[in-house]
Each structure stands twice: as structure tokens, then as C-alpha cells.
Amino acid sequence: MKDTIAAIATASGKAGIAIVRISGEKAFRVLADCFRTASGTPLLPGRLRYGHVTDADGGFLDEAMAVCMQAPNSYTREDVAEIQCHGGSINGERVLKRVLEAGARPALPGEFTRRAFENGRIDLSQAEAVMALIGADSQAAARAAQRQMAGGVSRLVDRACEGLLSMLALIEAGNDYPEEIEEEATLSQLLPMLKDVEKELGSSLNEKWAHILRSGASAVLCGRPNTGKSSLMNAILESERAIVTDIPGTTRDTLSEYLEIDGLRVTITDTAGQRDALDPVEQMGIEKARRAEDAADLVIIVLDASCPLGEEDKKLLARADERCLVLLNKSDLPAVPQPELMGLPVLKVSAKTGEGLQALRECIRDRLSGPASDEALLTGERQIALCREALSLVRRSRKALEAGCPADIASVDLQGALEALWSMVGRNVRESVIDQVFSTFCVGK
Ligand SMILES: Nc1nc2c(ncn2[C@@H]2O[C@H](COP(=O)(O)OP(=O)(O)O)[C@@H](O)[C@H]2O)c(=O)[nH]1
Ligand SMILES: [Mg+2]
Missing domain, CATH: 1.20.120.430 (tRNA modification GTPase MnmE domain 2)
Incomplete structure (x- = not known):
């Protein structure tokens, strides 16, 4: 068994409990030195006991619970002792200081898990x-x-x-x-x-799915101005996040929010409508929109069902790849013929009435989810x-x-x-x- 290490295992800040963890040859001796059970009887392995953390002179330091886990039946496969004292930014540190005085040394980052690895309880993966x-x-x-x-x-x-x-x-x-x-x-x-x-x-x-698990997935709403991208963003988020008006060019900057769909973390981004803008600020927004679109895991192309497709819509559809999902918004309004969409898979939605939004969520989840079996x-x-x-x-x-x-x-x-x-x-x-x-x-x- 190696030397004895100790650290606070819980997060710092205001909290009910802080756990000070001790592992190594002297773990039980260190605990015996700074913890007294209320009944005065000694601690038995695997039994949580109520008592007091004591200072070096045997005086009261904190009310606590403590437990011993005997090697090899512990996280590190060494003797491990844990003190559950009161939390907070000061108290846990005081108890840790006392444990260190009793003969442990401060643990390095990951050192408990490293011992579990070195002692053969787990492998590196x-x-x-x-x-x-x-x-x-x-x-x-x-x-x-x-x-x-x-x-x-x-x-x-x-x-x-x-x-x-x-x-x-x-x-x-x-x-x-x-x-x-x-x-x-x-x-x-x-x-x-x-x-x-x-x-x-x-x-x-x-690798795509691995990246999504590590960093979350990104979905970008794009389309020409006024198709209802910002309205859809708000409808999906169920909050008035983006400004919506009937003035084309309202959204200028990209706007992102997190969303969890069935356990999957998705960043959804609303973008400036694609068009040949004269305004330099709007141009910059459109440029940003293009970059967001390039980097996205899912590109949601928003079209307006109530008017014929315009040049910008057609350009967007022409550069669509397998990351794209085509939405036909404003399905609450009378539809006009859009022969360009014949045979294309499109999802009809209405940001106004909420029609198709559940199907949209499911579609986002299905398109971004990983394989059904990902055991390894x-x-x-x-x-x-x-x-x-x-x-x-x-x-x-x-x-x-x-x-x-x-x-x-x-x-x-x-x-x-x-x-x-x-x-x-x-x-x-x-x-x-x-x-x-x-x-x-x-x-x-
Ligand atoms: N009838 C109807 N109007 C909508 C719908 N979605 C958006 N709009 C309207 O279309 C206009 C442009 O919406 P906005 O979300 O700002 O479009 P964006 O430019 O693509 O972000 C606004 O007047 C919205 O109220 C919808 O599903 N149905
Ligand atoms: Mg907008």
C-alpha cells in the first residue's frame, strides 16, 4: 500500500455535506486520530457511524459521520476512510486540514482513481x-x-x-x-x-456521435428572411428568445440557446436571413450565419409554405447536403404550389399554431442520435x-x-x-x- 492521501471529494461552496476522503496504509489510524464515535466504541469496516471530528487536543471540531472501507473492498483497493462533515467553503477545509495534520498528505488531481487503476480495480479506459x-x-x-x-x-x-x-x-x-x-x-x-x-x-x-456526446450537438436554423426562423426558435424553446417582426432582416446576429431533447444536449442557433443585403451589419450577420451553417451537425432549412420559393430558397436547397432537414413553415396559411419541392422529404410545421413541432423535435433527436447499440x-x-x-x-x-x-x-x-x-x-x-x-x-x- 502506498502513502496516505486525503482530499475533499465533494464540490466546494455552500452545501449540506462535505466528504473528506482518505486512502492508504494509515487511513484508519488517521481517522482514529481525528474522529470519535458518539458511543465511544471503535469503527467497524463498512459501518457508518455518528460522532465528532476532534482537533489535535481532542476538542470538538465538527459533528460528522464516518466510515471505514477495508482493502481491497474500496474504490482504490486500499484502506479508505471517509468523513461526512458539514459542507461550506470553510468547514470542509478545516476538517481536511485536521486530517492532514493527523498524517495524510493532500491528494493530487485524480489520485484516488489512479490508485484504483494501479491496483488493478479498473483499467485506463x-x-x-x-x-x-x-x-x-x-x-x-x-x-x-x-x-x-x-x-x-x-x-x-x-x-x-x-x-x-x-x-x-x-x-x-x-x-x-x-x-x-x-x-x-x-x-x-x-x-x-x-x-x-x-x-x-x-x-x-x-466520431460524429462521439463529438456530439462530448460537446453536444448543434442545429442551425437558416433560410431567407421572414420564413419564420426566429418564430420557430422561440416555439422550440417555448420562450420569447428571439425578436420576431414582419420586417425582413430583423435577425442580424446569430443567437444560440441550449436545449435538451430526450437526454441529448443540442445548441440551437437562429441566424440572419440569407439575402443580398446592402446594410453592412446585416451582411456581417449573413456571413456569420453561413459559418454557423458550415459547422452545424444539423442544418434546418426553413421555407415559407405560403409563398412561392424565391431565389434564396433555391440557392439554399441547391447546396443542401445530408446534414439538412427541410421545414415548410406557416402551414396554417393557405399553401401555394412549390413544384421545386416535389419528391423532397419536407416537414410541415407552424410556429404560430405549434403544428408539427413535436414531430420536429423527434426529427431533430433522430437525426442527431447515435447508433442504437453503442456498447463499446x-x-x-x-x-x-x-x-x-x-x-x-x-x-x-x-x-x-x-x-x-x-x-x-x-x-x-x-x-x-x-x-x-x-x-x-x-x-x-x-x-x-x-x-x-x-x-x-x-x-x-
Ligand atoms: N401565419 C404564420 N406566420 C408566421 C409563422 N411563423 C412566423 N410567422 C410570421 O412571419 C414573420 C417573420 O417571422 P420571423 O420569425 O421574424 O422570421 P425570420 O425572419 O425567418 O426570423 C412574422 O410576422 C411572424 O409572425 C407561422 O407559422 N404562421
Ligand atoms: Mg429572424
């Missing part, structure tokens, strides 16, 4: 998931982090590594017994195995980069074999892929990589 869960700002991101904590990525890596090791063993056997094992036979076994690993790694990479979806950038590296090495060895290269040519790349996968879970990684991962953590976790 699970440690990263802990941080992702703490930082999650949507239900979807929290769910993805929890799946990774439960070992989704670990299992993916295990399966892929098993495949790679079997392939390396096959190649090795071919090298050792060239008379007995035909090169052809080795190749015919290797190729399907390579394809399986490629498929598996590929399915865990969905990679979300962290480090994980994604390593998986991409492993995948490209596996692909390269498959192509080399298909091009008729001898089987042992593939073994260097397969070994490289294996190492990249090991790094994902923290096997055989350099200390600096581990430092890097845990440096992003908060103190007390």
Missing part, C-alpha cells in the same frame, strides 16, 4: 470514463460514460487483442514449421480474422486516436496479404496494432501517458 461521467452535461453523455465504466471498451479491446494474438501465433507457427504448414493455409485463416478485427474496431468508431462506442479523443491507429495497421496488413506478401510481413503491423489497443486500457503504457490522463481529473476523485 474505465478511469477515463469516470472523468467523462463527472464532466457529462447530458443524459446521453452520462450513459455513454457509464457503459465505458462498466467495461464496454475493455471488452472490445480484449476481443480485438485476442484476435491479434491468435493471428501472430499463426504467423509464428508458419515461420517455425515451414515444411508442415503451407503459406496458403495460413493466409486463408488470417484474412477472415483480420476482417473480423477490422469490423469490430470500425464499429466502435463513430469510443468517446474520448485518446481512445479514438489509438483505435484509429490500430485499425489502420490491421487494414494495412490485410491489404499486404491480399496483394500476395508473405504472412510474416503482417506481423510488425499486427504487433503495432496490439500495442495501440493495450494503450487504450493502460497496459504497457509509459508513465507520461498515465500522468497525462490523470492530470485532467479533479482533486478528490
Whole structure:
């Protein structure tokens, strides 16, 4: 067991409770030194007890509860003690100071989780998931982090590594017994195995969805002036956020708000209407609108059902790509024929009556949601980069074999892929990589 560390595990500021966490060889001794149970009997592992935090002279410092968790049945797999004292910006610090005086040292960011990793309770992908869960700002991101904590990525890596090791063993056997094992036979076994690993790694990479989980999704309302973009923004948000008038060119700057649709965090942006504006301020707004549109995950093109399509509408439709969703707003007004839209999937809505808004929400959610099964979806950038590296090495060895290269040519790349996968879970990684991962953590976790 390592030296004994302590930190406040709860957030700072006004709060009912602060938890001071202690882990390491001396954890129980430190606790015994600064906590007395009300009954005077000693603490038993796993039992939460009421009592007092005492100062160095045995005097009263705070009313608290305390618990001991004996190694290996704890978060760090070391002896862990926790004091639940009163919260607030001063009190928790006072109790921590007392704990440090009793023989613990302040924990570094992420040091508790690092110990859990170093003591083999979790692997590096699970440690990263802990941080992702703490930082999650949507239900979807929290769910993805929890799946990774439960070992989704670990299992993916295990399966892929098993495949790679079997392939390396096959190649090795071919090298050792060239008379007995035909090169052809080795190749015919290797190729399907390579394809399986490629498929598996590929399915865990969905970078667009991973980005949405990390940073939320963006949806941009665009269209020519007066089609009702700002009205729709307000209707979706159910608040009078954007100014609405019948004067074209009312919205000049882009305007963004957060929205949660079925656990998915979406930033929705209203933009200036697209047209050839003379006013320099409006021109700048239109320029900003174009940039927002380029960066968006979902581009919502708003058309007006009550008048024929104009030049600007047609331009927008012409540059529409797979990120676009076409809305026909003002469906409460008599519709005019718009032959240009024949055969195009459009959603009829009315910002005025609310017609179609629920369908619009569902459509936004469906277009921005990830795959139904994302057991082993990679979300962290480090994980994604390593998986991409492993995948490209596996692909390269498959192509080399298909091009008729001898089987042992593939073994260097397969070994490289294996190492990249090991790094994902923290096997055989350099200390600096581990430092890097845990440096992003908060103190007390
Ligand atoms: N009848 C009707 N009028 C609408 C609807 N949506 C917007 N409008 C009107 O269209 C005009 C322009 O709306 P606005 O939201 O400012 O359009 P923007 O320029 O695209 O942002 C305003 O007079 C709105 O009241 C709708 O669904 N039905
Ligand atoms: Mg507007």
C-alpha cells in the first residue's frame, strides 16, 4: 500500500455535506486520530457511524459521520476512510486540514482513481470514463460514460487483442514449421480474422456521435428572411428568445440557446436571413450565419409554405447536403404550389399554431442520435486516436496479404496494432501517458 492521501471529494461552496476522503496504509489510524464515535466504541469496516471530528487536543471540531472501507473492498483497493462533515467553503477545509495534520498528505488531481487503476480495480479506459461521467452535461453523455465504466471498451479491446494474438501465433507457427504448414493455409485463416478485427474496431468508431456526446450537438436554423426562423426558435424553446417582426432582416446576429431533447444536449442557433443585403451589419450577420451553417451537425432549412420559393430558397436547397432537414413553415396559411419541392422529404410545421413541432423535435433527436447499440462506442479523443491507429495497421496488413506478401510481413503491423489497443486500457503504457490522463481529473476523485 502506498502513502496516505486525503482530499475533499465533494464540490466546494455552500452545501449540506462535505466528504473528506482518505486512502492508504494509515487511513484508519488517521481517522482514529481525528474522529470519535458518539458511543465511544471503535469503527467497524463498512459501518457508518455518528460522532465528532476532534482537533489535535481532542476538542470538538465538527459533528460528522464516518466510515471505514477495508482493502481491497474500496474504490482504490486500499484502506479508505471517509468523513461526512458539514459542507461550506470553510468547514470542509478545516476538517481536511485536521486530517492532514493527523498524517495524510493532500491528494493530487485524480489520485484516488489512479490508485484504483494501479491496483488493478479498473483499467485506463474505465478511469477515463469516470472523468467523462463527472464532466457529462447530458443524459446521453452520462450513459455513454457509464457503459465505458462498466467495461464496454475493455471488452472490445480484449476481443480485438485476442484476435491479434491468435493471428501472430499463426504467423509464428508458419515461420517455425515451414515444411508442415503451407503459406496458403495460413493466409486463408488470417484474412477472415483480420476482417473480423477490422469490423469490430470500425464499429466502435463513430466520431460524429462521439463529438456530439462530448460537446453536444448543434442545429442551425437558416433560410431567407421572414420564413419564420426566429418564430420557430422561440416555439422550440417555448420562450420569447428571439425578436420576431414582419420586417425582413430583423435577425442580424446569430443567437444560440441550449436545449435538451430526450437526454441529448443540442445548441440551437437562429441566424440572419440569407439575402443580398446592402446594410453592412446585416451582411456581417449573413456571413456569420453561413459559418454557423458550415459547422452545424444539423442544418434546418426553413421555407415559407405560403409563398412561392424565391431565389434564396433555391440557392439554399441547391447546396443542401445530408446534414439538412427541410421545414415548410406557416402551414396554417393557405399553401401555394412549390413544384421545386416535389419528391423532397419536407416537414410541415407552424410556429404560430405549434403544428408539427413535436414531430420536429423527434426529427431533430433522430437525426442527431447515435447508433442504437453503442456498447463499446469510443468517446474520448485518446481512445479514438489509438483505435484509429490500430485499425489502420490491421487494414494495412490485410491489404499486404491480399496483394500476395508473405504472412510474416503482417506481423510488425499486427504487433503495432496490439500495442495501440493495450494503450487504450493502460497496459504497457509509459508513465507520461498515465500522468497525462490523470492530470485532467479533479482533486478528490
Ligand atoms: N401565419 C404564420 N406566420 C408566421 C409563422 N411563423 C412566423 N410567422 C410570421 O412571419 C414573420 C417573420 O417571422 P420571423 O420569425 O421574424 O422570421 P425570420 O425572419 O425567418 O426570423 C412574422 O410576422 C411572424 O409572425 C407561422 O407559422 N404562421
Ligand atoms: Mg429572424
